[in-house]
Amino acid sequence: MTLLIPIQHSTLPTVAEELHLDTTLNKAEQYRQLLPQIEALTTGEPDLTANLANTAAALHQAFGFFWVGFYLVKGDELVLGPFQGPIACTRIRRGKGVCGSSWAEARTLLVPDVEQFPGHIACSSDSKSEIVVPVLKDGQVVAVLDVDSDQLNDFDHDDQAALEQLMTLAAGWF
Ligand code: SME
Numbered sequence: 001m002t003l004l005i006p007i008q009h010s011t012l013p014t015v016a017e018e019l020h021l022d023t024t025l026n027k028a029e030q031y032r033q034l035l036p037q038i039e040a041l042t043t044g045e046p047d048l049t050a051n052l053a054n055t056a057a058a059l060h061q062a063f064g065f066f067w068v069g070f071y072l073v074k075g076d077e078l079v080l081g082p083f084q085g086p087i088a089c090t091r092i093r094r095g096k097g098v099c100g101s102s103w104a105e106a107r108t109l110l111v112p113d114v115e116q117f118p119g120h121i122a123c124s125s126d127s128k129s130e131i132v133v134p135v136l137k138d139g140q141v142v143a144v145l146d147v148d149s150d151q152l153n154d155f156d157h158d159d160q161a162a163l164e165q166l167m168t169l170a171a172g173w174f
Pocket of ligand 1: 119121
């Protein structure tokens with residue numbers, strides 16, 4: 001089945017386009033189809049919030065994740081940025097939870113069962129597994145992408161590889 005999701009092109013704000021997603025493809029192939037579309041959507045758009053918001057929306061619509069969004073580094077905390085899903089924790093200290101740990105360690109954290117992650121911050125009791133990918137700009141973490149699933153063990157190295165590639169693109173927006 002092919003899903004056609006209307007989006008707005010950054011440089012042509014009055015012209016609707018569509019996100020092309022072939023759900024018969026496997027996950028890695030779906031990412032390969034989606035990432036160039038996010039790149040096209042954000043290229044030429046200088047506004048950080050707009051690009052983060054459309055990226056969260058595209059990932060949410062493509063894969064139906066329970067929660068997908070960004071936390072931005074502000075001083076010694078992460079502060080909630082653009083996201084799709086239920087309301088979430090607003091501020092996370094460095095080193096706290098999965099997001100704060102990903103920031104402190106400057107690396108992706110794959111958590112198959114959030115209850116097994118010491119210090120996990122439960123913004124929603126429906127979240128069962130999680131992947132957090134840092135955005136690195138000039139060697140510093142400037143934000144993290146957090147993706148939550150309501151299924152256990154829902155993320156693997158295909159997600160990690162694609163989302164790390166996407167966050168390399170995102171670093172250019174900061
Ligand atoms: N679970 C995250 C907090 C953010 S919410 O899941 C949206 C954490 O432990 O850092």
